[in-house]
Amino acid sequence: xxxxxxxxxxxxxxxxxxxxxxxxxxxxxxxxxxxxxxxxxxxxxxxxxxxxxxxxxxxxxxxxxxxxxxxxxxxxxxxxxxxxxxxxxxxxxxxxxxxxxxxxxxxxxxxxxxxxxxxxxxxxxxxxxxxxxxxxxxxxxxxxxxxxxxxxxxxxxxxxxxxxxxxxxxxxxxxxxxxxxxxxxxxxxxxxxxxxxxxxxxxxxxxxxxxxxxxxxxxxxxxxxxxxxxxxxxxxxxxxxxxxxxxxxxxxxxxxxxxxxxxxxxxxxxxxxxxxxxxxxxxxxxxxx
Numbered sequence: 001x002x003x004x005x006x007x008x009x010x011x012x013x014x015x016x017x018x019x020x021x022x023x024x025x026x027x028x029x030x031x032x033x034x035x036x037x038x039x040x041x042x043x044x045x046x047x048x049x050x051x052x053x054x055x056x057x058x059x060x061x062x063x064x065x066x067x068x069x070x071x072x073x074x075x076x077x078x079x080x081x082x083x084x085x086x087x088x089x090x091x092x093x094x095x096x097x098x099x100x101x102x103x104x105x106x107x108x109x110x111x112x113x114x115x116x117x118x119x120x121x122x123x124x125x126x127x128x129x130x131x132x133x134x135x136x137x138x139x140x141x142x143x144x145x146x147x148x149x150x151x152x153x154x155x156x157x158x159x160x161x162x163x164x165x166x167x168x169x170x171x172x173x174x175x176x177x178x179x180x181x182x183x184x185x186x187x188x189x190x191x192x193x194x195x196x197x198x199x200x201x202x203x204x205x206x207x208x209x210x211x212x213x214x215x216x217x218x219x220x221x222x223x224x225x226x227x228x229x230x231x232x233x234x235x236x237x238x239x240x241x242x243x244x245x246x247x248x249x250x251x252x253x254x255x256x257x258x259x260x261x262x263x264x265x266x267x268x269x270x271x272x273x274x275x276x277x278x279x280x281x282x283x284x285x286x287x288x289x
Contacts, residue, residue: 051113071109078102096206161190163251165279167197172276173246173283174198181243184226186261189250203242223260230271230288239286247272251280 080088082099095101170193173183177200185191187204194200203219222229222238226247229235238244249263263282266272276283 051110053116067109067112071106071113074102074106093206161188161250161252161254162193163190163279163281165281166190166193166250168278169248169250169276169281169283170194170198170200172278173200173248176275177246181245184222184239184244184247184261186223186248186250186253186259188253188257188260190252191248191250194248202248203244226261227265227269227271229286230269236288245286246275247284247286249282249284 077088077091078099080099081092081097081102088099089097092098092102095105166189173194177183182201182203183191183194185194185202185204191202192205194202195205203223218234218238219242222235222242222244225232225235229239247261247266249261249266253259263274263284266284267274271286271288272284273287274282275285
């Protein structure tokens with residue numbers, strides 16, 4: 001999905017345009033239009049019509065009604081998040097407070113509802129309607145699936161920040177980090193996944209509005225002054241309070257972001273020593289007492 005608004009406050013000055021951009025990206029209109037030489041708006045109209053028909057066709061089916069209501073609620077939450085609503089940002093924390101990621105969760109129910117719309121058209125028994133439904137299926141569904149599969153494979157292969165080497169390092173950390181300890185990590189790499197993968201708590205988990213609060217400023221200070229944790233009283237105090245004795249440097253960072261914690265910086269300091277390496281994923285242990 002496009003992340004032009006990126007779910008940040010003030011990202012869009014026109015709320016309707018923000019939601020429209022999200023919808024167009026969700027159904028793959030830009031990619032399909034580029035590949036097939038048709039207007040994005042035509043693709044959006046076709047998919048929207050099928051979804052509306054699907055809701056109408058299954059209006060008495062409780063699961064579909066529930067799915068429609070839930071989808072609408074997610075869309076509203078995404079819209080509120082995109083335009084910068086503080087409450088929406090808190091509620092959208094599991095999706096990194098990003099409205100476009102929320103919209104991405106609507107992919108599955110939209111496919112079901114669009115399919116119900118096609119079934120409604122097919123059930124009318126009109127040759128022309130069937131022909132139109134068939135054309136829509138070929139023009140919209142087939143290329144959408146092809147484009148989505150290609151983009152998904154390419155994107156996860158090139159930009160995924162969680163790699164097999166990272167997972168191996170998480171497993172090592174899981175065997176050495178004691179309960180209550182946290183691992184210093186770069187918020188731009190895949191280290192936030194160490195908790196679901198190996199049960200290890202990082203200093204920085206999924207992005208949320210908490211990162212902007214005064215209580216979290218000490219964590220940012222430690223991250224950017226980690227190499228001097230043995231000499232800087234503030235960094236040392238924060239490390240002791242969070243019980244940080246290990247640091248992790250991942251193989252990749254989020255596309256377009258700069259590293260905030262580097263292996264060379266930690267290795268060159270007297271405060272850390274390398275204790276594990278898997279490819280480009282490195283674990284350091286704090287050596288100052």
